[in-house]
Amino acid sequence: MKIVYTIIVLLIGCLLAIQGSINTQLTTFLKHPMQGALVNFMVGFVCLVGLNLIFRTQIPDWEHVKAAPWYLFGGGMLGAIFVSSVIFFIPKIGVSTVLAASIGGQLIAASVIDHFGLFGLTVQHISPSRIAGILLLLGGIFLIQK
Structure with a gap:
């Protein structure tokens, strides 16, 4: 499911x-x-x-x-x-870059929230694969802008 x-x-x-x-x-x-x-x-x-x-x-x-x-x-x-x-930003840098960058920011913040169990949520420790995924997405943002 x-x-x-x-x-x-x-x-x-x-x-x-x-x-x-x-x-x-x-x-x-x-x-x-x-x-x-x-x-x-x-x-x-x-x-x-x-x-x-x-x-x-x-x-x-x-x-x-x-x-x-x-x-x-x-x-x-x-x-x-x-x-x-x-x-504001879509006309300046495009839909793909705006959404990729916002997703990158969301994943960074989400990983911190998960790792520390902020806002009363269940702790989900940051793993090397999660860090790698975020880094790959950040690299993807760079490629999208090219």
Whole structure:
């Protein structure tokens, strides 16, 4: 089953290339990357409201929201930074380079998070093969830019 999940996530990764590309095109109509990111998140908000209605989820209990540590609300901010950056950098260095570099950064950060079990996650020690994979991806970024 792990391979099926991996293939599904690989396909979802393809959506990021499409998302970045169409958000960049949208920005040509809106005249600023921040406006493109804002419209992206507004559409995403509407979609998430619709999905919550379809799945009949409840509105989060305010007491539960208040109990969460403050830093857990940074995910929305990080998403906004990512989407805005992708829109800004795609016209400058291309979709392939932007996504390869962002994946490289994600793998570096993910390996540190896994190794130390940050954010309460299960420890997954960094292995030589994981380090080699990251180094190969970083080399791939260099080749993609050539």
